[in-house]
Amino acid sequence: xxxxxxxxxxxxxxxxxxxxxxxxxGLKEFESYNIIxxxxxxxxxxxxxxxxDKIEQCIQNKKPxxxxxxxxxxxxxxxxxxxxxxxxLIFKKLGAKSKFVISDIDAxxxxxxxxxxxxxxxxxxxxxxxxxxxxxxxxxxxxYLQSNQKPQYYTLSYEISKKITENMFRAIYGHSxxxxxxxxxxxxxxxxxxxxxxxxGKSPTITGIGIEQDPHARITRDISKRCxxxxxxxxxxxxxxxxxxxxxxxxxxxxxxxxxFLNDTSDEVKRKINKSFTGxxxxxxxxKEKGGQPQICKIYEIFxxxxxxxxxxxxxxxxxxxGELLCGECKKNCVxxxxxxxxxxxxxxxxxxxxxxxxxxx
Amino acid sequence: xxxxxxxxxxxxxxxxxxxxxxxxxGLKEFESYNIIxxxxxxxxxxxxxxxxDKIEQCIQNKKPxxxxxxxxxxxxxxxxxxxxxxxxLIFKKLGAKSKFVISDIDAxxxxxxxxxxxxxxxxxxxxxxxxxxxxxxxxxxxxYLQSNQKPQYYTLSYEISKKITENMFRAIYGHSxxxxxxxxxxxxxxxxxxxxxxxxGKSPTITGIGIEQDPHARITRDISKRCxxxxxxxxxxxxxxxxxxxxxxxxxxxxxxxxxFLNDTSDEVKRKINKSFTGxxxxxxxxKEKGGQPQICKIYEIFxxxxxxxxxxxxxxxxxxxGELLCGECKKNCVxxxxxxxxxxxxxxxxxxxxxxxxxxx
Numbered sequence: 008x009x010x011x012x013x014x015x016x017x018x019x020x021x022x023x024x025x026x027x028x029x030x031x032x033g034l035k036e037f038e039s040y041n042i043i044x045x046x047x048x049x050x051x052x053x054x055x056x057x058x059x060d061k062i063e064q065c066i067q068n069k070k071p072x073x074x075x076x077x078x079x080x081x082x083x084x085x086x087x088x089x090x091x092x093x094x095x096l097i098f099k100k101l102g103a104k105s106k107f108v109i110s111d112i113d114a115x116x117x118x119x120x121x122x123x124x125x126x127x128x129x130x131x132x133x134x135x136x137x138x139x140x141x142x143x144x145x146x147x148x149x150x151y152l153q154s155n156q157k158p159q160y161y162t163l164s165y166e167i168s169k170k171i172t173e174n175m176f177r178a179i180y181g182h183s184x185x186x187x188x189x190x191x192x193x194x195x196x197x198x199x200x201x202x203x204x205x206x207x208g209k210s211p212t213i214t215g216i217g218i219e220q221d222p223h224a225r226i227t228r229d230i231s232k233r234c235x236x237x238x239x240x241x242x243x244x245x246x247x248x249x250x251x252x253x254x255x256x257x258x259x260x261x262x263x264x265x266x267x268f269l270n271d272t273s274d275e276v277k278r279k280i281n282k283s284f285t286g287x288x289x290x291x292x293x294x295k296e297k298g299g300q301p302q303i304c305k306i307y308e309i310f311x312x313x314x315x316x317x318x319x320x321x322x323x324x325x326x327x328x329x330g331e332l333l334c335g336e337c338k339k340n341c342v343x344x345x346x347x348x349x350x351x352x353x354x355x356x357x358x359x360x361x362x363x364x365x366x367x368x369x
Numbered sequence: 370x371x372x373x374x375x376x377x378x379x380x381x382x383x384x385x386x387x388x389x390x391x392x393x394x395g396l397k398e399f400e401s402y403n404i405i406x407x408x409x410x411x412x413x414x415x416x417x418x419x420x421x422d423k424i425e426q427c428i429q430n431k432k433p434x435x436x437x438x439x440x441x442x443x444x445x446x447x448x449x450x451x452x453x454x455x456x457x458l459i460f461k462k463l464g465a466k467s468k469f470v471i472s473d474i475d476a477x478x479x480x481x482x483x484x485x486x487x488x489x490x491x492x493x494x495x496x497x498x499x500x501x502x503x504x505x506x507x508x509x510x511x512x513y514l515q516s517n518q519k520p521q522y523y524t525l526s527y528e529i530s531k532k533i534t535e536n537m538f539r540a541i542y543g544h545s546x547x548x549x550x551x552x553x554x555x556x557x558x559x560x561x562x563x564x565x566x567x568x569x570g571k572s573p574t575i576t577g578i579g580i581e582q583d584p585h586a587r588i589t590r591d592i593s594k595r596c597x598x599x600x601x602x603x604x605x606x607x608x609x610x611x612x613x614x615x616x617x618x619x620x621x622x623x624x625x626x627x628x629x630f631l632n633d634t635s636d637e638v639k640r641k642i643n644k645s646f647t648g649x650x651x652x653x654x655x656x657k658e659k660g661g662q663p664q665i666c667k668i669y670e671i672f673x674x675x676x677x678x679x680x681x682x683x684x685x686x687x688x689x690x691x692g693e694l695l696c697g698e699c700k701k702n703c704v705x706x707x708x709x710x711x712x713x714x715x716x717x718x719x720x721x722x723x724x725x726x727x728x729x730x731x
Contacts, residue, residue: 112524116527116530125597127597158523159516161518161520161523164523166478168550169478169551184534185533185538188550189527189530189554235487
């Protein structure tokens with residue numbers, strides 16, 4: 008089985024060869040960077056799409072469209088999750104009727120027990136995740152938990168079970184694991200149910216995902232055409248994942264030192280940033296002479312994904328390249344940038360505990 | 370694959386060799402006929418059990434126990450369904466905290482589209498089924514639809530998905546059909562969820578099923594021991610199915626002339642009974658001489674399963690055996706017995722339409 012025949016959305020490998028995957032699976036390059044003036048668009052963090060034209064037209068013609076985004080509650084949020092949420096907030100601002108799902112059932116049933124031993128554990132994570140979401144500006148009325156939905160949502164997920172054969176599932180995912188099947192049924196229902204008449208109704212919908220989630224996108228689009236409901240085929244955009252702090256690693260909740268978590272203390276941030284991989288040279292002399300390599304630097308990547316200040320980013324890039332800015336100083340800048348953001352965020356977050364509890368116990 | 374290696378709960382074949390199946394799958398003979406003085410117990414319609422001792426002890430010691438019974442809404446109810454409901458009402462009377470599920474999601478996802486093309490169709494059947502249930506005396510507060518449940522019920526069904534492997538499912542059912550898997554997840558959740566703390570709580574539970582449903586019983590009992598909840602292993606009793614009106618056939622919704630439906634008109638009943646298979650001899654002379662064969666007669670079977678009058682049943686048996694009662698007269702008795710019951714039932718049923726609609730739209 009070749010690397011690109013099956014994309015494994017539950018795996019942790021980083022997909023390096025984007026373009027090859029694009030052509031293999033029929034993804035199109037993303038080109039609609041001018042729909043909003045936002046640093047994540049200007050910096051081309053989105054790399055691919057399926058049917059994004061429909062969404063662009065809705066935005067341009069002020070026609071209704073909807074979005075569904077979600078994250079499984081299988082741990083604390085890190086900066087990688089913040090990116091999902093940033094995109095969610097951008098499309099909300101662009102006019103999308105929006106729902107954000109905390110996939111707590113998914114978190115339990117699609118993961119090994121040692122990661123999420125039971126639903127109580129994923130609800131514990133959900134509470135913390137909810138506080139992050141609210142503090143980052145997600146509207147409380149737009150958030151739901153998979154375990155706390157209307158009957159029609161679950162009913163739809165079971166109706167979908169009739170539309171998937173084992174062969175189809177194996178062809179897409181390479182296995183027939185029933186827990187993961189369950190999580191796929193719920194994920195499809197998450198995206199499709201927002202088009203039900205008593206939700207947002209039929210309309211183009213947009214969901215932003217990492218490229219390794221494309222199997223879910225493909226099966227969701229396929230099912231949307233074969234349901235007993237009149238659904239618009241969902242659109243997707245695919246964004247680059249921020250890589251981990253260590254060389255060649257993805258940010259991963261199960262390897263805490265690969266990521267900055269929204270719960271990290273200022274000391275943890277300092278420690279992790281100081282240890283993280285940069286584009287610096289072996290000796291100071293070499294770096295002053297040849298300059299650094301921001302294009303492979305994890306510190307530069309943090310700024311690129313999270314610091315909206317274009318001037319600062321450009322300066323950092325240029326000063327690094329010409330050997331003026333050394334890694335020590337740059338890391339110091341990064342620590343203070345992150346700790347300023349995290350301090351404010353964590354202060355805000357505490358105030359949302361009550362609201363978060365209300366959403367969970369609703 | 371031998372006939373008894375895999376029992377197919379979705380098949381329509383009648384299982385003839387009960388005892389062989391018992392020993393193969395570890396069922397025990399039912400012996401607790403004295404727990405109630407009721408014609409269905411006196412006539413030994415229940416033939417097997419798993420863990421019924423627990424239930425008998427609860428009844429004798431007036432300790433709490435619960436029951437869950439259900440029927441898929443895939444057509445109109447016939448006399449075979451009435452038997453399920455009769456048993457349900459007996460255990461309710463014996464003190465069981467009771468829930469009756471109308472399996473409308475199951476009806477759609479586990480059946481071919483030509484039988485139940487969509488959920489709307491199974492809800493249409495559900496309305497008619499509900500009116501029957503209410504008219505037969507099932508308490509409206511005890512009934513729920515699968516598509517109209519609390520989130521915790523669906524969540525439990527998905528938690529169960531993690532506990533079943535494809536190999537396990539194949540070993541029990543002989544296939545890995547995802548629609549049928551979905552229906553199994555819901556059926557397990559139906560039986561187990563009544564033990565959740567905010568339902569009836571942990572207690573012995575009883576469910577009455579036909580012997581061909583034993584695969585569901587086995588997987589439910591297995592899962593109950595491996596869930597993240599403290600469940601008592603569910604008990605089951607197995608009753609004989611009333612056979613179809615034609616020789617060698619099961620009562621089947623898809624072959625209307627094999628069954629008397631609770632919606633049948635008096636003319637339909639007359640026509641079906643007159644056409645049905647009896648234990649009569651080829652000639653009148655032969656029958657007067659040798660007597661009839663009530664033990665293979667469909668008319669006698671109707672009386673055995675539905676006429677509580679023991680004296681009438683014994684007389685019918687004896688008069689048939691000694692050639693005194695001929696098939697024509699016996700069929701006339703049966704038509705008038707059924708039509709009296711159905712007329713009363715259908716009159717009652719109409720009055721429950723509003724209540725039935727309320728349950729569906731709750």
